[in-house]
Amino acid sequence: MSQVLEQKTVEETKVFKQSQLSLKKYLSKFGTLLALFLLFVFFSLSSEKFLTVDNLMNIVNQASINALLSLGMLLAILTAGIDLSVGSMLALSSMLMAVVTVNIGMHPILGIITSLGVGGLFGLVNGLLLTKLHLPHPFISTMGTQFIGRGLALIVTGAAPIAGLPLLIQFFGTAEIGPIPFSFLLVLVVYIFMHIFLSNTKTGRHIYAVGGNKEAARLSGINVDRVLITVYTISGLMAGLAGIIMSGRVNSAFPLAGLQYETDAIAAVIIGGASFFGGVGTVWGTAIGVMIIAVLRNGLNLLNMSADLQMAVIGAVIIGAVYVDVLRQRKRKKNKN
Amino acid sequence: MTVNSADLLEIRGIKKSFDTNVVLKGIDLSVKTGEVHVLLGENGAGKSTLIKILTGVYPKDDGEIIWNGNPVELNNPQDAIHLGISTIYQELNNIQQLKVYENIFLGREVNKRRILSYINKKFMRNEAVRCLNELGQNGNELVNMEVGKLGMGQQQLVEIAKAIALDAKLIIMDEPTSSLSGKEVEQLYKVIDLLKQRNVAIIFITHKLEEIKRIGDRVTILRDGYMIKTLPVKTTEPDDWIELMVGRSLSEKYPKQKFKYGNEGFRVENIMVEGATEPVSFSIHYGEIVGIAGLVGAGRTELVRAIFGADPKSKGKIYIDGKEITIKSPKDAINAGIALITEDRKNEGLLLDQPLDFNITMASLRNYINKKFRLLNSKIIKKDAENYINELQVKTDSVDLHARFLSGGNQQKVVIAKWLCTNAKVFMFDEPTRGIDVGAKVEVYRLMNELVEAGNIVLMISSELPEILGMCDRVLVMNEGKITANIPIEEATQENIMKAATGV
C-alpha cells in the first residue's frame, strides 16, 4: 500500500521537475528555431517580395545543395571530425557525370550512378586515408583530398565547363510539382532517412558514441574505423547527389563548382547546434542551420545588399550562433555539480 | 554560536541550489588555524559544491562566510586567492610543458623593475626554491625541471608550493592521495605536518578512513546536503563516522561471502603484452573472486587490456570453460562474453553527453534490433535501462539524464550496468571503487558477490589492500609485468602482498 503511494509521489515530482525546467530548456534548445523565425519576420517586413510562395520556393531550391552537403558534414562533425573536401567532391562527381552523359553520350541513369559513385568512392578514400594511414585529424586528410579533387575536376576538361545535360538530370534541378521544387522534396526525403538512420539504427548510435568518446566506444566493442569510413563515404554520396542537383539546375557541369562550399556547410551544422568536439548534433538542427543561412542570403539579395557586405553579415551570424552554443555549453558544465 | 578566536574560517548556514536541485541545505563549519579538518561524505553529499563556494567558483544562495572574524564575500576565484585560500584539485592544474618555477608563478609572472616586460627569472626561481624547501624538498634540484617529467606526487607538491608562494592560510585538498604511490603518500603526509607547523590550515577531502586517522584533527560529516556532525578524530572511530555518513549502520565494510568452488572457468596462457619481458598465465575458477594487487605501473591494466583485445598481444591463448577463444579486438572479447570495467570511467567507460539508456545499451545494440526494419527498438532499450537502474539503485529520476550529471558512484554503476547488459560471463574490474563513497563501494562488492553466485567469473584489480584482503578469495600479485605471487586468502597479509609487489 505504501509502495503505491511512494510510486505516485515519485511520478508527481518527476512531472513537476520536468515542467519547471522546460521554459529555460525551451529557449536554449529552440533558440535557433526562434532565430529563424525572427529572420523571417525581419525580412517579411523589410521586403514585400520575401513572404511570397515564389520566393519561399526559391529559398528552398537555393538551399538544397548546401542542405545535402551539410548533412554529410554533420556526420563528420558528429564524430569530432570534419570534411573539407565536400565542394571538390561535388565538382568532380558532376564533371564526370557530364563526361559520361554528354561527351560519351551514355544513358542519363548511368550519369546519375556515376555522380553518386564517384562521390561515394571519393568519400571512401577520405575514410581510408584517415583510418589506415592514422593521420592525426580529418582536417588534414580532407584538406589534401580537397586539393586533389579540385585538381582532378579541372584536369577532366582542362577547366572548361560541359553543357547540355540530359533532361533526366535537369529534372533533378529544375522540376516542380505544383509550386514545390522537386529538389526540395528529394532533400526532405533524404533528411527523413538520415534522421531515422542516426536515431534509430545501430550504426547511427555508433556514430554518436565514436564522437562522444572514441576510446569508450572502442572498448564497448564498436569498430571505430568502420564507423568513420561509413561517415565519410556517406558525405561523399551527399556531395555526389548535390552535384546532380546543381548541374541539373544550371544545365552544365563546371570544374570550379562548389568552391568553398564547405564553409556554408560547416556554418549550417554548427549553427544547428552540433559541437565541434563530437557526439552532439541532430539532423533537424542542421536543417534549421541550413535554412538560416539560405534565408539570410536570399533576404539580403532582396534588399540588394552588396555581396561583399553579405559576406560580412553572414560571418557575424556564424560567430553569434557559435557564441550562443558556447554559452549553452557553459551552462551545461555549471549544472554538472 | 560564539566566535572562537582561534577560528580561521567559519561558515554559517550556507545554502545552494541548482534550478530545483537543493544541494546544500544549511552548512555550519569551522576551521582552526593549523588544523587538518577532514570533510567526509558520500558522493552527492555536497562536498564539491561546498568547496566551490569557498573558492569563489559558485556564489552561495544564503549564509555567511567569516574569515578571521570578519564576514567576507567571495564573488570569484581571485577573491578567494587574495584571502589566502588555495585549492589542490584531484586533476592537477599544472602546465605540463612549463618548468616548476614557471608553474608556481603562473599568471603572476614578476617583471624586473624599469625594464618593460622582461621577466625577472632570478627572483621567481629563488622564491620557488624557498617555497619548495619549506615543504622539505630539494628546491634547487626541482626548480628548473619540466613539470610533465615529474611524478604525480612531485607535481602535487609543486601545486602546494604554489599555494605557499601565494601565502595561503587555508589549503583545500580534494582526494589528494587517490593517484599516488605509497611512498608519495607518506611524503605528502610529511608535507602536511610541515604546513601545520607553519599554521596553515587544511581542509582535506578523502574517502580513505585509515588516512583520516593518520592525519586528521577533526572530521565533519556531510550527508544529503546537511552537516551532520563535527567530531574529533583522536577520540572517535571510523565506524562512528560511517554510521553518520550513511545514516545506517554498516555491519560489513566488505560483505565477503564464500561460494562453492567450481571448475575452471577462465584461463589465460602465456600472454605476452607489448613491452613485457615474460609471458603471464593464470586461471580463475567458478565461485572465487580473484584479485590482482600491485603497485601503480606494475602492468595490471596492460594485462587485462591485452586480454580484452584493446591492446595488441604478441602471443597467448585464452580459454573460457576449456574452449579456446580468439580475441583480436574488443568486439571479439564482448562476443565471447568478456567484460572490461576500466579504471577511468569518464574517459573510457561513459559517454557523458548521452542519456543513461544510451550508455547502458551501447555495447549490446545488436540485441535491440527489430528484425523487420533493421531499426532499434527504443521502447525496449528504455525498459531494460530502467530495470538496470532500479536493480543497481542508481540515484536518478529518469534514464534520460545525461551521464555527466551523475555522481561518481552512480556513474560507476551505469558502467557496470552496461556490461551486465552484454550478458557477459567473465567480468574484469579495474579499480572498481576508485573515487566512490563507502555506501556505493559496498553496493559494488555486493554486486560482485551476486555475479559469482550466478555462475560468472570475477577478476578485480585493486590498489587498495584492504579491499583486496576484504573481498578476494585468492590474490595474484604483479610486479613489472610478471605475476610474482599467487596467494590464497587465508595466507595473504599486507606484508607478503607488498613484498611480492615491490620485488623485495
Add this chain to the structure above:
Amino acid sequence: MRKKFKLLCVILATSLMFLSACNNNGTETTNGSKSKNKSEVDISIVLKTLSSPYWKYVEAGAKDAGKKLGVHVTVVGPPSESEVMQQVNMIEDQLSQSPDGLAIAPIQADTVVSTLNGKDLPMLTIDTDSDFKGKLTYIGSDNHSAGKTAAELLIKKLNKGDKVAMINGALGNPAMDERAKGAKETFEKSGIEVVAEQPADSDKAKAMSVMENILQSHSDIKAVYAGNDDMAIGALRAIKAAGLDIMVVGTDGTEEAVKSIIEGGLYGTIAQKPFDMGYLAVENLLNAINGEEIEPRIDSGLDIVTSENAEEFLEFLKSME
C-alpha cells in the same frame, strides 16, 4: 519534448504558408497593371562581379544612364568571377522583385539559360553572350576584333619573319579564346611567327612567371600580346627584369595599363568600353520596355590606347570614378 518541437515546427510552417499565399495573391494583381503609381522604371543588372575595376566601369555607365534617363537601376554581382551558383541565385532573387527589365553578364553562358528561359520581361546580355529564349540583344565588344586590332597595332612596327609571343587568359573562357584567335590569325596572315602561346589565367603574377619561362627559350621575340591588362603588366615586369626591350600590348584599358603607357612601359592596350556597355544596356532596355525594336547585336566598340592618346584616356577613366 520532441513532440512539442515537432508541433511548433508544423504550426510555424503552416502559418508561413498561409501568410505567403495571401501575400502572393496581393502582388499578382499589382504586377500586371503596375498600379504602384511610380514614375520610375526598375531595371536590374547582374554582373560577373563588382570587385574589379572593369565591372565598376560597367556599373558606373549603367548608373549614369539611370540618372540621365530617369530610370531606377539596381546593379548586383557576386564577390568574384568564380561564383557561378551565387550569380544564378542573385538572378532569381532579382527576378522575384519583378523588375521591368534585366541585363546579365553571365559568368558562364550555359548556366543562366534555364533560369532566364522564356521569362516575361525584356532581357539582354552584356560582355558575354548566352542563348536563352527572350534575349533581345547582346551588347559587347567583339573579342575577335579586339585581338585582331591589337595584332594590327603591333604589326605596324614589325617586319615579316619577326617573332612574337602571346599570353592568354584561363582556358575555356570564350572571350579570351576569341581574342587569342583574332590576334593569332592576324599575326600569321602577315607572316609574323607566334613562337610561344601560354595561358596565365588572367593573373598578373602568373603572367610574370609565364613570361620569364618564355624568355628563357625565346629571348629574341619582338612583341607580346596579352589577353588582358593585368597579364600584360605582369609580362612587362618579367621583360624589364631581364633587361630587355619588347613591345607589350594588353586588353581592357585599365587605369594601371594606361598609366604604364604614359610612363613608357606598355606599348598600348585595346580598351573595351565598359562604361558604354553599361550605359547602352540601360538605354536599350528602356527602349524595349517602351515597345521599341532594338538591334539584335550591339557592338559597344573598342578604343585603341597608345602613348598618343593615353593622357586623354586617363582623364576619361578618372572622370568615371
